Amino acid sequence: DMKVTQMPRYLIKRMGENVLLECGQDMSHETMYWYRQDPGLGLQLIYISYDVDSNSEGDIPKGYRVSRKKREHFSLILDSAKTNQTSVYFCASSPGTGESAETLYFGSGTRLTVL
Amino acid sequence: GQQVKQSSPSLTVQEGGISILNCDYENDMFDYFAWYKKYPDNSPTLLISVRSNVDKREDGRLTVFLNKSGKHFSLHITASQPEDTAVYLCAAGANQGGSAKLIFGEGTKLTVSS
Numbered sequence: 001d002m003k004v005t006q007m008p009r010y011l012i013k014r015m016g017e018n019v020l021l022e023c024g025q026d027m028s029h030e031t032m033y034w035y036r037q038d039p040g041l042g043l044q045l046i047y048i049s050y051d052v053d054s055n056s057e058g059d060i061p062k063g064y065r066v067s068r069k070k071r072e073h074f075s076l077i078l079d080s081a082k083t084n085q086t087s088v089y090f091c092a093s094s095p096g097t098g099e100s101a102e103t104l105y106f107g108s109g110t111r112l113t114v115l
Numbered sequence: 116g117q118q119v120k121q122s123s124p125s126l127t128v129q130e131g132g133i134s135i136l137n138c139d140y141e142n143d144m145f146d147y148f149a150w151y152k153k154y155p156d157n158s159p160t161l162l163i164s165v166r167s168n169v170d171k172r173e174d175g176r177l178t179v180f181l182n183k184s185g186k187h188f189s190l191h192i193t194a195s196q197p198e199d200t201a202v203y204l205c206a207a208g209a210n211q212g213g214s215a216k217l218i219f220g221e222g223t224k225l226t227v228s229s
Binding site: 004033035042043045059090104 | 119121124147149151157159160161204208210215216218219220221222
């Protein structure tokens with residue numbers, strides 16, 4: 001069963017705390033992504049990872065960092081969370097090859113609230 | 116600025132009618148275009164996509180039209196049904212050796228009324 005799994009589903013943190021969002025996929029996809037979704041702004045790309053330890057900034061990387069030590073796992077880290085990082089975070093992966101190379105498979109999202 | 120833009124935040128269509136969703140993009144290097152569908156509290160899922168070597172693709176009730184010179188693509192849904200009610204996200208990107216750094220529009224909330 002092809003799946004992208006995000007943990008946790010809901011998270012409440014205080015301003016200044018560190019946040020770790022985890023993402024896993026069981027499809028051996030090379031490319032993985034972190035997006036955030038805010039009302040009226042659609043999905044904004046934070047980081048893209050082309051493979052293990054091969055990460056690239058997206059459009060809004062400030063305040064975030066990522067880690068990909070295994071192909072199936074991609075983590076998003078917020079060091080000292082800010083209230084404007086309250087959002088819904090989506091992880092996604094794509095095959096990278098073949099007819100559907102660019103198709104994104106999304107996780108169910110993590111709703112992060114920073115108080 | 117917004118590289119991919121959906122100018123209509125919402126659209127209401129009668130059941131059985133044609134829903135037309137529009138998307139404009141800025142980067143003429145984009146060569147991959149897609150529409151994703153998102154229900155509330157769910158993740159986006161791919162509906163249909165096209166590459167820049169075609170200007171139209173049909174799949175059942177869905178048709179994507181691509182106008183490269185106008186930097187515009189659209190999704191037409193014929194015989195619209197209440198279950199088509201959802202947020203539709205357009206996305207565009209440039210293929211980079213198999214991966215595309217997809218840029219999404221803001222989304223259009225489609226409501227199909229019965």
